[in-house]
Amino acid sequence: MKHDFHRLLLKYNIQSVKKPLSERLSEQDRFDNFSVNSADLLLDFSRTGMDKQSLQHLLELATEVGVEDARQRLFSGENINFTENRPALHMALRSDDVLNKLDQDTIAGVTKNRQRLLSFASAFRLGHLPGHPDQAVRHIIHIGIGGSVLGPRLLVEALGKPAKPQVHFLSSVDAHFRTGLLAQLDPHETVVIVATKSFTTGETLLHARRVLDWMERALGRDAAIQRMFAVSGNQKAVEAFGIAPQNTLFLPDWVGGRYSIWSAVSLVAATVMGEGGFEKFLRGGAEMDRHFQTAKFSENLPVLMALTGIWHRNICNYPAQAVIPYDHRLRSLPAYLQQLVMESNGKSVDSHGKQIEYQTSPVLFGEPGTDAQHSLFQMFHQGSDIVPLSFIGVIRPDHKDDEAHAGLLANMLAQATALATGTAGLGNEEALDAHRQMPGERPSEVILLDSLTPYSLGQLLALYEHKVFVESVIWDINPFDQFGVELGKVVAKTIQPALENTSVNIPENYGLSDILDYIHSKK
Numbered sequence: 001m002k003h004d005f006h007r008l009l010l011k012y013n014i015q016s017v018k019k020p021l022s023e024r025l026s027e028q029d030r031f032d033n034f035s036v037n038s039a040d041l042l043l044d045f046s047r048t049g050m051d052k053q054s055l056q057h058l059l060e061l062a063t064e065v066g067v068e069d070a071r072q073r074l075f076s077g078e079n080i081n082f083t084e085n086r087p088a089l090h091m092a093l094r095s096d097d098v099l100n101k102l103d104q105d106t107i108a109g110v111t112k113n114r115q116r117l118l119s120f121a122s123a124f125r126l127g128h129l130p131g132h133p134d135q136a137v138r139h140i141i142h143i144g145i146g147g148s149v150l151g152p153r154l155l156v157e158a159l160g161k162p163a164k165p166q167v168h169f170l171s172s173v174d175a176h177f178r179t180g181l182l183a184q185l186d187p188h189e190t191v192v193i194v195a196t197k198s199f200t201t202g203e204t205l206l207h208a209r210r211v212l213d214w215m216e217r218a219l220g221r222d223a224a225i226q227r228m229f230a231v232s233g234n235q236k237a238v239e240a241f242g243i244a245p246q247n248t249l250f251l252p253d254w255v256g257g258r259y260s261i262w263s264a265v266s267l268v269a270a271t272v273m274g275e276g277g278f279e280k281f282l283r284g285g286a287e288m289d290r291h292f293q294t295a296k297f298s299e300n301l302p303v304l305m306a307l308t309g310i311w312h313r314n315i316c317n318y319p320a321q322a323v324i325p326y327d328h329r330l331r332s333l334p335a336y337l338q339q340l341v342m343e344s345n346g347k348s349v350d351s352h353g354k355q356i357e358y359q360t361s362p363v364l365f366g367e368p369g370t371d372a373q374h375s376l377f378q379m380f381h382q383g384s385d386i387v388p389l390s391f392i393g394v395i396r397p398d399h400k401d402d403e404a405h406a407g408l409l410a411n412m413l414a415q416a417t418a419l420a421t422g423t424a425g426l427g428n429e430e431a432l433d434a435h436r437q438m439p440g441e442r443p444s445e446v447i448l449l450d451s452l453t454p455y456s457l458g459q460l461l462a463l464y465e466h467k468v469f470v471e472s473v474i475w476d477i478n479p480f481d482q483f484g485v486e487l488g489k490v491v492a493k494t495i496q497p498a499l500e501n502t503s504v505n506i507p508e509n510y511g512l513s514d515i516l517d518y519i520h521s522k523k
């Protein structure tokens, strides 16, 4: 829906409120008014500059721009990805309610694909090739990039059981890691999963070719091919590469790469998440779908998180957002969210193809705590830009070291407080010189999971997906395409021959001749 975002901001007169955060935090019922809890997850956004009235106005703005209607169109499978003329239906992979509203062929396809994914995962977990109990599997190499690796890697790190098979990831087109890895592995007990929706991604195909060669040299063609699996939407290209249909899982075109964690792309993760783990993860995502569709906006986690994002980006004009998970198992969450947030909403053209005149996606980045405190936090506390933070913590750990866990959570809450209140708010500014003072007034939100389980992680990731969607509706942009990544790929294809061979020239207007000469002079 076309709308004038600036006009709406004026209409609702939503402005950055000057009342200090430290005073806001001592308001009665601040936590009750600025936190929501659903199933295993709490969102506390009390440490932001929002007051009740500005939140109310933002909720009205969400209604006026048509979030409800857009949500309905998303879930009913309309071609909401209008630039590519297709729906965005990744929710159908996790929610039977969504799936069962689709046509019979789609339901049958999704169900069969999921059964095959689970049976492959179960065979790998038992340590053999599907249908071949005599063919050992002790290592899995997962090859993929972007959405075809970030989700599986996050799941393996967050929820993988310390059991065999061991998992290895190949993504960037850089042979250092691959050559070292292959030198350590035995092809007789390794399987390879080539995950690529398009089956055209340069990095992935190069690794896949090299790993297949390595397998073939040791095992011969047939045995090597038996150990190659694919997850893709491009069946023809998979077959042309040589991977058999019985080793291929399907990725529908209505599942975007960065939304494919719920799909067969996560085969490697389903393998190491333990029996039933992946299905619980899907159920957690489905629970968030239900919540997003049914909770009223004032209690709706994705809507409130999106409005907090809008508040920080468009009212306070903060250019960045940091995500700091206080849990080692979630160390790859910032990388995962970088793609989800920036590839989805890093756009500046509206639904009518017009240049837009307001800010959209912030730069999102992060590191796990407490490590991040020793790198990023100096700037967060005293830097000239304010960076709103998302702290993510887990209440009940999966270990027995209570002291360590209390230390971890204490650090997270201490940072949230210190950023908000600063030295003055804590009452000891007088004694400090300017270098030692913290200005405070630095907002954050806290997300707490009761414990880190497949179910709660499913909720958390679906929460972020829907938050990104709500923001896209408010900004009137398509969050489901990613044309911005294409140009660089095309240019790289022209430059590579010139790097490999000095007699190849590149177009003048690239402005790269001098640096190419320099590189050649150093080879």
Ligand code: F6P
Pocket: 145, 146, 147, 148, 195, 196, 197, 198, 199, 200, 201, 204, 257, 258, 343, 482, 485
């Ligand atoms: O980075 C661009 C992108 O198209 C992502 O959206 C996608 O997740 C990634 O490349 C990998 O694409 P594919 O799964 O087709 O190899």
